[in-house]
Amino acid sequence: MKKFLWAIFLLILALALVAGGFVAAVGSPQEAWSRVRALLPGNSQTAATQRGTATFGPNSQAGTQATQNGATAPFAAGDGADAAARFANLTPEQLEAMTTQIRAAADVTGQVSAAGNIQLASKQFVVLETDGIVQELPVRVGDDVAAGDLLAALNPADAEKAVERALLSLASAQLSLEKLYDETDPADIASAAADLESVQENLADLLNGPNQRELAASQANASAAWAKYNDLLAGPSNAELTQLSTNMRKMEVALAEARRDYEKVSWRPDVGQTPQSAAMEKATIDYENAAAAYDESTAPASTSDVQSALSQAQSAQKQLDDLLDGASAAEIAAAAAQVASKEATLADLRAGPDANALETAQIAVDKAFLDLEDAAAALAATRPLAPVDGTILAVNLTVGQRVGSGSSAVTLARRDNLELQVNVAEVDVSKLSLGQPAQITLDALPGENFAGEVISIAPAAESASGVVNYPVTIRLINPDSRVLSGMTSVAVLVNEAAGAGWLVPATAVRGAGDGTQVLVLRDGAPTPVAVTVGARQGEWVVVDSPELQADDRVVGTTASFINQENQVRFGPPGAGQSGGGVFGRPPGGGQP
Numbered sequence: 001m002k003k004f005l006w007a008i009f010l011l012i013l014a015l016a017l018v019a020g021g022f023v024a025a026v027g028s029p030q031e032a033w034s035r036v037r038a039l040l041p042g043n044s045q046t047a048a049t050q051r052g053t054a055t056f057g058p059n060s061q062a063g064t065q066a067t068q069n070g071a072t073a074p075f076a077a078g079d080g081a082d083a084a085a086r087f088a089n090l091t092p093e094q095l096e097a098m099t100t101q102i103r104a105a106a107d108v109t110g111q112v113s114a115a116g117n118i119q120l121a122s123k124q125f126v127v128l129e130t131d132g133i134v135q136e137l138p139v140r141v142g143d144d145v146a147a148g149d150l151l152a153a154l155n156p157a158d159a160e161k162a163v164e165r166a167l168l169s170l171a172s173a174q175l176s177l178e179k180l181y182d183e184t185d186p187a188d189i190a191s192a193a194a195d196l197e198s199v200q201e202n203l204a205d206l207l208n209g210p211n212q213r214e215l216a217a218s219q220a221n222a223s224a225a226w227a228k229y230n231d232l233l234a235g236p237s238n239a240e241l242t243q244l245s246t247n248m249r250k251m252e253v254a255l256a257e258a259r260r261d262y263e264k265v266s267w268r269p270d271v272g273q274t275p276q277s278a279a280m281e282k283a284t285i286d287y288e289n290a291a292a293a294y295d296e297s298t299a300p301a302s303t304s305d306v307q308s309a310l311s312q313a314q315s316a317q318k319q320l321d322d323l324l325d326g327a328s329a330a331e332i333a334a335a336a337a338q339v340a341s342k343e344a345t346l347a348d349l350r351a352g353p354d355a356n357a358l359e360t361a362q363i364a365v366d367k368a369f370l371d372l373e374d375a376a377a378a379l380a381a382t383r384p385l386a387p388v389d390g391t392i393l394a395v396n397l398t399v400g401q402r403v404g405s406g407s408s409a410v411t412l413a414r415r416d417n418l419e420l421q422v423n424v425a426e427v428d429v430s431k432l433s434l435g436q437p438a439q440i441t442l443d444a445l446p447g448e449n450f451a452g453e454v455i456s457i458a459p460a461a462e463s464a465s466g467v468v469n470y471p472v473t474i475r476l477i478n479p480d481s482r483v484l485s486g487m488t489s490v491a492v493l494v495n496e497a498a499g500a501g502w503l504v505p506a507t508a509v510r511g512a513g514d515g516t517q518v519l520v521l522r523d524g525a526p527t528p529v530a531v532t533v534g535a536r537q538g539e540w541v542v543v544d545s546p547e548l549q550a551d552d553r554v555v556g557t558t559a560s561f562i563n564q565e566n567q568v569r570f571g572p573p574g575a576g577q578s579g580g581g582v583f584g585r586p587p588g589g590g591q592p
Contacts, residue, residue, distance in 0.1 A: 508556025
């Protein structure tokens with residue numbers, strides 16, 4: 001009879017695990033387990049009644065206790081020792097088929113997994129800040145550079161000239177300012193006083209008119225100028241010509257006598273040192289001067305000489321006429337203005353620099369200094385440098401190219417500063433927090449895990465095709481050099497706040513007096529272990545006990561199972577199909 005009942009039990013259990021039809025036929029998985037348990041030898045409903053135990057219900061004492069502890073489904077009641085005795089005659093294979101391995105609750109209920117691609121965390125775009133022609137490109141794509149390394153060089157000729165001009169302008173402005181601050185030179189004051197005295201005398205002369213001495217001198221000057229002009233027009237008189245001719249003839253006779261005396265001693269070696277030689281030289285010069293004077297007097301006056309003499313005569317005459325006529329009102333006004341100007345100049349020198357002048361000069365210095373800074377910055381901009389350590393991702397210049405300010409020159413980034421951007425479902429985003437650790441796996445590096453942490457959770461969702469996701473950024477911590485931008489990866493984030501504890505089938509939880517327990521398979525035999533019941537997750541219940549261990553198996557089964565990826569599946573391990581909610585989706589949502 002026992003063998004017959006065991007055959008029926010195993011058949012029903014197999015059908016429940018493969019297709020879930022048994023569960024559908026009898027109701028909930030807990031009811032299915034209760035009915036299976038009722039078929040076991042020595043576990044009749046009458047026996048259960050005689051022991052004073054029954055299936056948990058919401059209104060029962062044990063059911064109330066379980067509900068208070070977080071469970072929402074009925075649990076089997078019964079003494080753990082009696083249950084262990086009932087399983088004593090089962091083979092290890094039979095016990096294995098009736099047990100389920102427990103899983104850490106955080107691994108299942110607190111996990112969020114999502115897929116994405118590795119990206120460079122921050123790219124640096126180096127933009128040119130000046131115009132020019134590319135002269136040098138010392139970097140190529142893939143080169144590693146340090147902060148401050150030269151990325152490109154533009155022709156600096158125009159920028160250098162601009163710096164030189166700015167330096168000169170600054171020096172000039174500083175000199176003007178220093179000149180205002182310098183003490184007034186006494187010589188400058190004396191010179192200004194002399195200038196003032198001169199223009200004052202001129203004004204007084206204009207106001208008082210000429211005196212007799214000035215008139216006489218002006219008249220004499222005019223007469224002499226006109227006489228010279230008339231002489232040029234009339235030419236020399238006969239008496240002047242006779243005198244010039246006679247003088248020239250006399251010099252000619254004297255030269256002939258000196259030549260005869262020289263010839264008498266010309267045989268001497270020292271003839272050049274004799275008085276005769278000196279006398280002949282003097283006679284020659286006198287004759288040439290006399291002949292030149294005669295030729296000049298007999299030659300007609302040139303047009304330029306006549307015109308020059310006329311201009312001098314007219315100027316002298318105008319000066320005389322002005323003295324006779326007196327000063328005009330305009331001349332007096334101009335002279336008075338000169339006096340006022342010279343007085344102001346002398347007063348400024350004696351008073352020192354003006355406050356407004358000092359401020360204006362200081363502003364000029366400040367502006368020149370700013371212009372120099374701009375010119376120096378433009379010169380430095382002809383040699384753009386790497387802002388940070390990194391690897392060259394793109395070079396957008398060529399040697400000889402003319403580029404303008406604002407052109408993108410080079411793009412670089414740190415290859416060890418990587419991040420993963422994923423989309424997390426709205427139902428799971430509340431499980432995440434900044435700084436939360438993550439385990440990252442890569443398709444390119446199977447079997448290896450890389451550490452990361454959440455650094456950004458978007459405050460606004462993105463919706464596509466009715467699916468609401470939140471972008472989440474995960475920073476890789478000390479990534480391996482083999483991890484490259486663009487690699488496909490999956491991040492698993494564990495919500496440690498999900499609590500400690502273990503997931504066991506709801507059918508494994510049993511009442512034991514005022515508490516609850518599970519039967520743990522130890523050394524091939526079921527062993528009662530007291531547990532505290534927590535939240536329920538479908539067919540699974542979170543329990544906690546210091547006696548439970550990671551590899552423990554408890555007596556109890558479900559119509560679903562948890563695979564190696566911590567996903568809950570229907571049917572026996574390896575045969576389940578993805579479902580919705582907790583039974584098919586990767587725990588926590590994100591990418592399936």
